[in-house]
Amino acid sequence: MHQPVGPPFSDTLVRRLREADRVAVLTGAGISAESGVPTFRDPDGLWQRFRPEELANVEAFLANPTLVQGWYAHRRALVEDVEPNAGHRALAALERWVTARGGDFLLATQNVDGLHARAGSERLVELHGSLLRSHCIDCAAEADESADARGPLTCQACGGLVRPDVVWFGEQLPEAAFAQAEQAAALADVYLSVGTSAVVYPAAGLPLLARQAGAYVAEVNPTPSDIAGRVSEQVRGTAGEVLPALVAALGGASGIRGQESGGNDG
Ligand code: NAD
Numbered sequence: 001m002h003q004p005v006g007p008p009f010s011d012t013l014v015r016r017l018r019e020a021d022r023v024a025v026l027t028g029a030g031i032s033a034e035s036g037v038p039t040f041r042d043p044d045g046l047w048q049r050f051r052p053e054e055l056a057n058v059e060a061f062l063a064n065p066t067l068v069q070g071w072y073a074h075r076r077a078l079v080e081d082v083e084p085n086a087g088h089r090a091l092a093a094l095e096r097w098v099t100a101r102g103g104d105f106l107l108a109t110q111n112v113d114g115l116h117a118r119a120g121s122e123r124l125v126e127l128h129g130s131l132l133r134s135h136c137i138d139c140a141a142e143a144d145e146s147a148d149a150r151g152p153l154t155c156q157a158c159g160g161l162v163r164p165d166v167v168w169f170g171e172q173l174p175e176a177a178f179a180q181a182e183q184a185a186a187l188a189d190v191y192l193s194v195g196t197s198a199v200v201y202p203a204a205g206l207p208l209l210a211r212q213a214g215a216y217v218a219e220v221n222p223t224p225s226d227i228a229g230r231v232s233e234q235v236r237g238t239a240g241e242v243l244p245a246l247v248a249a250l251g252g253a254s255g256i257r258g259q260e261s262g263g264n265d266g
């Protein structure tokens, strides 16, 4: 006998989205996996002998700036070489669908890869900064990463070390960005947590804040995250499969097609 195969999410999620005035989303490395960007849990060839936590902190950087800059240069080259996937595009379409109806939308990402912006997301905050920018640790001048250097890359203005504009382990998140994400979570009617293992705080606290404040919280992840037991609904599947289907269920699929036929993806 044939079991009809339906979408991996509930009618409740679709109904709650249709009724929502405010929608907020948190994404993590998992949403970029289908673009070919490894998560911190996937092996990444060249760099397999290091744990990301051992490179992504200021002590490691000061101890071996060339090594850490090299890791970021590798990651930057990688993301410049890939394209946003259907999951990124679906979130941009969801934003257009919500805002076209006069609703509020915010996407807070833990990713540093710039793929959401390239997919057309506009109401976007980057909680952990961006791989695509760098600055001098002494004078804060923005630095040009394309400069090819032997030894550590240094500031053209003052000779200080150049670091990526990312938030390292042990560092504070950008205050304004996090405040915006918190407010969106506290006010959201529906909150989506996509492709995050939800182990890195404070970002992982956002879906929980939303839930406490009364939002319907759905997690989209092929495997349960650390907070899976505390969300309203667990949607098991990849971002690239689930999110386009969800947007299509809202009647927003044309937004995704519009994107492909010459929208604003960079
Ligand atoms: P994580 O690596 O801890 O977890 C990734 C999560 O994504 C896992 O729960 C996994 O089950 C899920 N996942 C894997 N494939 C998926 C798919 N196709 N669709 C949906 N989910 C999928 O990532 P994290 O929670 O973002 O935390 C790690 C930290 O690493 C973050 O702070 C982030 O800044 C950084 N990071 C960023 C990137 C990037 O910018 N692309 C890549 C690696 C790590």
Ligand code: ZN
Binding pocket: 136, 137, 138, 139, 140, 141, 155, 156, 157, 158, 159, 160
């Ligand atoms: Zn400088």
